[in-house]
Amino acid sequence: KAGVTQTPRYLIKTRGQQVTLSCSPISGHRSVSWYQQTPGQGLQFLFEYFSETQRNKGNFPGRFSGRQFSNSRSEMNVSTLELGDSALYLCASRTPGENTEAFFGQGTRLTVV
Amino acid sequence: AQSVTQLDSHVSVSEGTPVLLRCNYSSSYSPSLFWYVQHPNKGLQLLLKYTSAATLVKGINGFEAEFKKSETSFHLTKPSAHMSDAAEYFCVVGNNAGNMLTFGGGTRLMVKP
Numbered sequence: 001k002a003g004v005t006q007t008p009r010y011l012i013k014t015r016g017q018q019v020t021l022s023c024s025p026i027s028g029h030r031s032v033s034w035y036q037q038t039p040g041q042g043l044q045f046l047f048e049y050f051s052e053t054q055r056n057k058g059n060f061p062g063r064f065s066g067r068q069f070s071n072s073r074s075e076m077n078v079s080t081l082e083l084g085d086s087a088l089y090l091c092a093s094r095t096p097g098e099n100t101e102a103f104f105g106q107g108t109r110l111t112v113v
Numbered sequence: 114a115q116s117v118t119q120l121d122s123h124v125s126v127s128e129g130t131p132v133l134l135r136c137n138y139s140s141s142y143s144p145s146l147f148w149y150v151q152h153p154n155k156g157l158q159l160l161l162k163y164t165s166a167a168t169l170v171k172g173i174n175g176f177e178a179e180f181k182k183s184e185t186s187f188h189l190t191k192p193s194a195h196m197s198d199a200a201e202y203f204c205v206v207g208n209n210a211g212n213m214l215t216f217g218g219g220t221r222l223m224v225k226p
Contacts, residue, residue, distance in 0.1 A: 004156075031212060043203065043216035056213050090156060092214075101147065102214060104157040 002026065004093050004105035012111045018079040021108045025072050025093030032074040033102065034066060037088040046089075049074055050096060081112045115140040115206045119217035127225045132191040134220045136204030139185060145207035146187045147214070148178055152200045160202075163187060174198070199224045 005024040013019050025032050033048035033056075045058040049068035066076040072093075078085055088109050092102035120135040138144055146163040161172025168180045178189045187204060204217040 033212065033214075035214075035216075042218050045213050045215070048212045050212065056208075056210070058213075092157075096211065100211065101159045101162055103159075104149075106154075106156040 004091055004103050006089075006091050006105035006108050008108060009106065010109045010111075012113060013081050015081055015083060015112055017081050018077060019081060019110060020075055020077045021089055021091075021110070023074045023076075023091030023093075023105060025074070025091075026103055029093035029095055029103070030072050031094045031096050032068055032072060033092050033094075034074070034076050035090045035092065036060075037090060037107070038086075043090070046076065078110075083112050086110060086112045115144065115208060115215050117204050117206050117215055117217035119202075119204050119220050121220050122218065123221045123223065125223040125225060126194045128196055129193050132189070132194045132198065132222065134189040134202050134204075134222065136187045136189065136217060137185050138187060138204070138206045140206055142209045145211065146178075146180065147205040147207070148172065148176070148187075148189050149203045149205055150200050151203065151219075157203065160189070194222075194224045196224050196226065198222060 007022045031050045034046040035043050037043045047066050048056045052068045063079045068074045088107045090107045092104045094100050094102045116139045118137045148160040149157040151157050160176050161170045163180045170178050176191050201219045201221050203219050205214045
């Protein structure tokens with residue numbers, strides 16, 4: 001069974017631009033969540049989608065947004081990029097319910113210059 | 114609300130010696146607890162999870178963790194380190210809805226030959 005696929009793997013953007021990252025979950029997984037990983041702040045939760053609805057959101061500014069499609073694929077968008085948005089963005093998919101494990105993709109490395 | 118503290122940011126052991134990575138958690142409800150490992154330029158892989166069925170949890174690659182409610186701890190151990198164990202390890206607590214993970218700061222494990 002294919003794992004979680006994130007595209008692109010690497011991105012370089014200029015400050016002020018916007019960016020869209022994509023995540024294809026494991027087949028049958030309807031919950032998709034996004035995390036930001038930086039050396040200073042570690043791994044932080046961005047948001048989680050289930051059946052095209054955002055169920056939970058972390059403490060990030062409104063420049064960070066996401067959506068989920070009917071096939072469970074998800075995208076996240078960051079507008080008006082700042083240097084501090086440079087990070088590894090990780091997507092995870094899981095089957096819903098307590099204690100079910102999250103399967104992570106390899107991430108998208110975003111560099112803002 | 115939940116939080117996780119990994120007590121050591123770096124741990125160095127010799128190959129063949131035991132590994133101990135320490136984790137304390139805080140949760141206002143019965144927690145879901147996980148250990149994930151991240152190898153360089155790779156995504157996160159689940160090592161093990163606590164499901165409340167047993168306090169001693171066995172994971173992949175010879176790792177184990179013991180849930181101690183009285184100490185709010187979930188330390189990760191392995192009897193004998195291998196060079197391939199060198200990586201970053203994250204202790205993680207899930208929220209009660211099961212749709213958000215809170216990560217500890219990570220412990221970088223170094224294995225000396």
